Amino acid sequence: MALPTAHLLLSLMLLFFASLATNSSSQSQPFKCTTSATCHALIDYVSPNTSTLSAIEALFSIKNLRSLLGANNFPLSTLPNQTVAAQQTIKIPFTCLCSNGTGISNKKPTYIVQSGDDLDHIAREVFSGLVTNQQIAAVNNIKNASLIHPRDELWIPLPCSCDEVGGERVVHYGHVVEAGSTLELIAEEYGTTKDTLMSLNSIVNDSSLMAGQVLDVPLKACNSSVIASSLDYPLLVPNGTYVFTANSCMRCNCDSAKNWTLQCQPSQLRPANNTWLTCPSTTLCEGADNLSIGNTTIVGCNQTSCAYSGFNNQTILTTLATVNTCPAISPGPGNNTSKIGLSWKFLFISVHLIMLCLHLLW
Structure with missing residues (x-):
């Protein structure tokens, strides 16, 4: 009986460490940002429980419900009490601040600590793993994670970036990876490449992609005529928003x-x-x-x-x-290229007919 017991213990230990590896890899990682600037960004929020749009608006300190509706391309007539089902993904718009090589949300959202809260619960449950308890502690200068109190106000540092990608301004989107997804599928869906995703997220190989991981996905924005002196420059709006x-x-x-x-x-x-x-x-x-x-x-x-x-x-x-809006002129009947082509064909046929006639006379 000793051998099966040893095998059982070994199996349990392997499962335990595998669980630890999965949890650590699914945690939010900082996004690279070398630009010292602020910009607009997006991130997925997978609601852990049934909620409403107004509750999500308040949770992420979104100033106006219209911003949330626009980011998800919801009709403007959508009501604040619109139900959001558990595990439904909602895109969250926010302002990104880049400093010291990384990007985080600019002082918002803020969260008021409730009775019974701890940093791990706030990070994993309230904000669905978009941040870690260590990241919350760092930006709020919390030396002892156990010393937080009800009614304390915490800054939640969502990951983001303002960097150009391939020489173009983009909207950086924190995409929460779904189970069974791949870099190829994500790249195809959002109009980028696998190599770009691997570079932005420091991914060595495709197998390291984990469900629940927050992936930096660059979204192409529509071209605009907004000038550099405008108060909303650069106005970057991605497709479908x-x-x-x-x-x-x-x-x-x-x-x-x-x-x-x-x-x-x-x-x-x-x-x-x-x-x-x-x-x-x-x-x-x-x-x-x-x-x-x-x-x-x-x-x-x-x-x-x-x-x-x-x-x-x-x-x-x-x-x-x-x-x-006129279509480009292509070679065809009536243009110079076509006429030149016909002239050469006529000359070619004429020479051959003359040579045939001379041969018959000879």
């Missing part, structure tokens, strides 16, 4: 089907702060008669649009954008 800007007076959405060009129009909402008493009723482009933001005129092959180019403390900025 929308945002409100210019004190909530403008709504901009990104749709890859529209040539990756940011589509902005007046939101018809009231201003989000006291900078303006009301949103502009019409926003006309300079140099265009009766052409306002979001409208387009077509003259021949030229399609001219009035595009949103940013805002300042006084007004909303616009610019005219013209695109030639």
Whole structure:
């Protein structure tokens, strides 16, 4: 009986250490960020229990429900008490701060400690493993993790980045890996490459990818006309999402089907702060008669649009954008290339007919 007992103990020990390895690898790791800047970022939140959008909004200190709706491309009419099922994934928008080679959320979200809480419970259960208890302790200067008290306010450092990828500005998205997923599937779904994901996340091989891991995924953003002096520059909106800007007076959405060009129009909402008493009723482009933001005129092959180019403390900025929509000329009947080709064919046939006639006469 001694041998089976030894085998049983060995098996239990292997399972125990395997469990430890799985838990440690599924913990959130810092994202690399060499840029000293702030930017907009996204991260997945897998709700551990049935919840509501308003509860998630409060948990992540999101200023306005519209931001949460836009990040998930939910209809603007969605109610705050909309149910979020257990294990449902919701994308969380937040501001990223880069410093000392890594990126973390900029002082938000904050969490008020409840009776019975400890840092491990807050990290693993409340925030679904998006952070570790060590990371929470570090940013809050907690020397002894057991010395937290109800009503203490803790800064939760979500991982993020503001770095360019391949020379392009992107929105860094903290994607929570699902069981059975692979780097190839994730890359294909979000329009990037396996090599890019491996480089950003310091992944040596595909087998090291673990369910629950928070993966840095770069999302391509729509091209915009927002100028560098605008208060919302750079306005980066990834495909399938929308945002409100210019004190909530403008709504901009990104749709890859529209040539990756940011589509902005007046939101018809009231201003989000006291900078303006009301949103502009019409926003006309300079140099265009009766052409306002979001409208387009077509003259021949030229399609001219009035595009949103940013805002300042006084007004909303616009610019005219013209695109030639005529198809490129390809070789075919009626163009010079075709005529030259026909001339050579005619000359070739003519020479052969002359030679045939001379041969018959001879």
